[in-house]
Structures are given as structure tokens and as C-alpha cells.
Amino acid sequence: MNLRSGRLKGQMKGEVADFTSSLEFDRRIFQADVRCNQAHTTMLIEQGIIPSDIGKKILKALDELEKEGITALKLDSAVEDIHMAVENYVTSKIGPEAGFMHTAKSRNDQVATDLRIALKEEIEEIEKELLLFIKITIQMAQNHLDSIMVGYTHLQHAQPTTFAHHLISYAQALKRDYGRLYDAYHRMNLCPLGSAALTTTSFPINREQTAKLLGFSGPMENSIDGVSSRDFIAETVFALTLLGTTLSKISEELIIWSTYEFRMVELADEFSSTSSIMPQKKNPDVAEIVRGKTAVLNGELVTILTIIKSLPQSYNRDLQEVTPHLWKATDTLHSALRITREMLASAEFKDERGEELARANFSAATELADLMVKEGGLPFRTAHQIVGRTVSTALDKGMKAEDVDAQFLDDISQELTGKTLGIDESIVKKALDPQEIIGSRKVIGGPAPSMVQEVIDNLREFVDNPS
Incomplete structure (x- = not known):
């Protein structure tokens, strides 16, 4: 289907189409888009808005697409976005009747819904990783309750403490990071679907039903807000940025503590490298990369805030450019979280050295x-x-x-x-x-x-x- 064949006379130039296309990062919301169409079509059938037999054909085609995966779609810039690619697939299976699938919805409320579905799933995975990190950290603390070390302020000897006490400071920071993601999740757990372009629709849709089918706690109560709000993305990336800061601080201490001058920690070989010229070196390269990569999160957050700060209500195409920065942030954080957890778990704390420094x-x-x-x-x-x-x-x-x-x-x-x-x-x-x-x-x-x-x-x- 060519959306331009109605109102517009000519085709968009290839370079312009490539420039405006969102397909590259729309791949992340493919499953969410299929689910969104399934829920919406199911509701349309239940409400008697579209014929049941046509609705069932649409659902059958969507089920087939879900099984085949995104490779079944024709993805090129002429298609514009994932929503049209999915609709074109259904059209190829059942013909023009596929157009009923788009009754009483817009790409505006559809993408807003897709993003929330996909991001909720990302948060759920990160939360699982965080809980495992906290679990491992408190187990390490349990093993070092009596392991004396010196605590630092200004990187100068301050007061005696224990490795356990210090490790628990990590666990508490990670717990707060979990809480911020948990709060962000529950604030975004409202469904925009049914907002349509910006003023809902005259069709007798059931927004409570689509929200329920998609796993939301309810529908968003203002349709303009439904299609235009991206604060849930900014809030999530802010939470990820603070979590990245926690990971960077842990990495920083592992780097410092593994130096000859401190000698408080020995990093496992799999999280270290050596020098191409100095054979004696054992460098904390992985910790340094975590420290560097987590800085990306700060940049993604500022970019997202800058994009959305001057936009009028309601939907603007600028919002499309928020999405790649969201996925860059989640991917960066996800890998840094797993690696930092494994690196800390593998670290050997030097009890004798810790006590030596505490007594000095x-x-x-x-x-x-x-x-x-x-x-x-x-x-x-x-x-x-x-x-x-x-x-x-x-x-x-x-x-x-x-x-x-x-x-x-x-x-x-x-x-x-x-x-x-x-x-x-x-x-x-x-x-x-x-x-x-x-x-x-x-x-x-x-x-x-x-x-x-x-x-x-x-x-x-x-x-x-x-x-």
C-alpha cells in the first residue's frame, strides 16, 4: 500500500525517504506492533466495528507473521515504518480487507503503545539482572563480614571499616536503581492505544479491553498526552543513567584497588588484559571500558531531553528521533550491567592487605x-x-x-x-x-x-x- 497515492501526487525521493525512515530502529518494536494490531483487531471484532469474518482473517495473518518473524516483512525506506510494513504483509495475505485493521487507530497511538510495550519488557529484563547483582553482592558481603579495610574520603585514609560494609554500599545503591526503574515502569504502564491521531475516534471502541489485552493497568486518560508524551522514555533513560553511574563507580574502585599501590583486589584474568610491549602488565581494561561506555548514557539522556523539550502538543515527527537513543541506552546499560556484575563477582579481595592499610x-x-x-x-x-x-x-x-x-x-x-x-x-x-x-x-x-x-x-x- 502506498500512503502517498491519495493526498500527495509524487513519490518521495530515495535520499529523502532514507533520511525520514524509522525502519532501522523500528525492528525493536516489531513484536510489540504485531501484538498491538492483534489486540486492536480483537477489540474491533468484539465491539462489532468490523465484520467478524474479516477480523478473523486479519488475526490469522498476524499470527502467521508472528511465527515467521520480522524476516517475512519487506523492509525498505519506501515502506516508511514498521506499521506500514506489517499492514502490507497482512494485505499481501488477505487483500484490501486488511485495511480494516487500521480502523479507529493511527500510527501515532500505535507507535506510542509499541514503545511502551517494548520498553516494559526491557525494564523487566534489567530488573532481573539487577536483583541478581544485588544477590551476588550481598553473598560476597556475607563472606567478608570480618574482613577489615580502611574507608576513604577524598581518596585519603579515613576510618576503619570492612569489605562487607563497603560491598553493602554497592547493594544499597543498586537497590535504589531498581526502585527508580520500578517506579518508571509503573508510571508508563498506561495504554495510549485508542488515542488515534490525537482526539480518539467516533467509533465505539473499548480502550479498557485493549489495555487489558496488552498487559497495561488501564488506558491513558488524555488522547493528546497519549500520542505525544515521551517523558516515560526520558525518565527510564534517566534511571538507566544513574544505574550506569553506579556501575562506573564500582568499576572505578576496582581499577584503583587493583593497582600495586593499593593491592586490595585481584581482578580475574578474564576481565583483564596485558600490554603489547610491557609483559608484566595486568590491566583492568574491562572495568575501564565499563567506565567509558556508561558515559554514553549521559549523552543519550541529554539528547532525548533536548529533542522533546521544545515540541508543541501533540504528535511531531521529531519524536521518531528519540527512539534510537532509547535503544542505544538500554543496550549499553544491559551489557555493562552483566559485565560489571560478573567482574565484581570474580574479584578476589585481599583481607591481609585490607587490614594492613586499616592499621596504617x-x-x-x-x-x-x-x-x-x-x-x-x-x-x-x-x-x-x-x-x-x-x-x-x-x-x-x-x-x-x-x-x-x-x-x-x-x-x-x-x-x-x-x-x-x-x-x-x-x-x-x-x-x-x-x-x-x-x-x-x-x-x-x-x-x-x-x-x-x-x-x-x-x-x-x-x-x-x-x-
């Missing part, structure tokens, strides 16, 4: 200040000053944290405040022990193994019942 460079300093508040009755700012001076003096003298004792603290306190602290030596040593420090952090969200275990249990419940 005065990461217990905050606990010392807290000790002076609890045992010496000092204001925290005064304690902060004494400990700061203690650290700088110890470093000048080449001392390690374990070399600091009660007398050393008294000397510093006397110098700064004119008073000694009088804290028992055993208490000072306890305050300088990373294991003791971690065990004392029995606050919600803290690194004490008992608190991390509670969070692991909560996350397991979430993975088992995420809705």
Missing part, C-alpha cells in the same frame, strides 16, 4: 577523639585539636599508630590545654585497634558485623520480594 596512617584518629569526649569529658572540638596535633607530631617522629600511648596523649594535651587526660593505657590501645573500632559501630548503617548482617538479611528479603 592513623585511621583510628576519630575514635581517639571520641574516646577523649567519653573518658575525658572534653568538648569534641578540643579533642579534635589534640588528636590532630598527636598525629602530626607522631608523623614527624616517624611513629606508627600503635606507638601512641596514654603518656604521649597526655603530653600533647598538656601542651595545648594545660591539662592531662588521665585515660587508662588499655583503653587507649583499644581505641587504636581497627577491629575494636569496627565492632563498636553498632549503629544502624554501621560497619559492626552484627549491623551489616541485619542489612544483609533485609536485602535478602527485598531480593525475594522486590515489589
